[in-house]
Amino acid sequence: MKHTDIKELFYDGEKYVGGSVIVCGWVRTWRDSKSISFIELNDGTCLKNLQLVFDKEKISEESYKEALVVGSALKAEGEFIASERNGYELVVKNVEVLGSCPQDYPLQKKHHTLEFLRTIPHLRPRTKYFEAVFAVRSRLSYAIHKYFQEHGYKYVHTPLITGSDCEGAGEMFRVTTMPWKNDCKTEEEYFSRDFFGRRANLTVSGQLEGEMAAMGLGKIYTFGPTFRAEHSNTTRHAAEFWQIEPEVCFADIHDIIEIAEDFIKYIIKDVVENCPSEIEYFNERAEKGLSEKLANVISSDFAKITYTEAVEVLKKSGKEFKFPVEWGCDLQTEHERYLTEEYYKKPVFVVDYPADIKAFYMKQNADGSTVAATDLLVPGIGEIIGCSEREADIEKLKAAMEKRNMPLEAYTEYLDLRKYGTVPHSGFGLGLERILMYITGVQNIRDTLLFPRTVGSL
Ligand code: 4AD
């Protein structure tokens, strides 16, 4: 269907003024006066609508009456003109209704609550809010690839179905083809009859396989879906989310922190530069001061504090936390948010967490109680990155696994990495939806995913 994108018409308008153009799109709103009718048409290529003008002296009302329906899909041809109010408009000569839209179309009003829109995920991409969310999500994904490709990383595709639990938190979805009724006597027998002949899960992280690739390719990144059966019904947890996980050989914890900061600033800068109307829109609609916040993040250094110092800061804060803070406790969202929102008022790396609250693969520090791990916390959200140097010493790694009652025989390949030419290496995981929330000011992770999967909701 030969037509011009509305984005192109606004971007390169002068080229088209005075000529005839064809546009396609959906009717967002329309209005009618004595001599003229107007339609606001959106085709998804940009946030702006193109105004279609129907001059009743030049076009018979009969020929376009059916087009004046919110939600209907149109193809319109006419003269493209410059307009003082809207930049450009299309004076329609011909209109064809591609798909009519009955009155029960749920998006009749200009503004709907986000809660309501969550009940119609299949239609919400037709609203300005979600058009903006998915435009930024798309550009952000591109910027992420761009950063790594420009910096010599190889993109690797790690499996989604796995036999191991990377984070050791046991929050895994099982993958099975077993019938719901079975006569197995033991768990072992049950899994042996299943598709893979053993228990299989959806991955919580591509890190373990990512490390294997990095040990040959030097620098890699993964970018794909990960799954967690966490029963946390919060605005920041999804059961299916996208994670970016770089793994870098010959890099210690300090190197990877530097990389993480450089990377976050790069992708934010890219989105700010390439999605100006979306950021401006979110600045109005989702978070006042968003543009200024992002500009500050790009231009200033992130803070850094040790876990031990952070515990002191929290204790001295005079705040009444729901979960009291003691050295050794996992930081809760309320603690993370105090540190980043009130204490530093900017992104902060918390480093050297107690070994007991972190995963088995993290490098053990000389103090015997902490690991070379860091979380990046940001205002409004809390943790967006989980990062660490990996334990490269096979004996220390085995000890950490035994302490956690992990079956060593299930991790022989992972241990082989430490046996055959081990090197210092580090990596991190960034949650795509979390950084997207930070960049847009969107408050709920359910509004960053096309079809959010959360506990109790599919
Ligand atoms: O801190 P996490 O659990 O780290 C890992 O999975 C490591 N294997 C990463 C690595 O070193 N390669 O998760 C990393 C990030 C979190 O900081 C958060 O942004 C995001 O993944 N994340 C979630 N996002 C949405 N919903 C959930 N349920 C999430 N769980 C983690």
Ligand code: MG
């Ligand atoms: Mg984490």
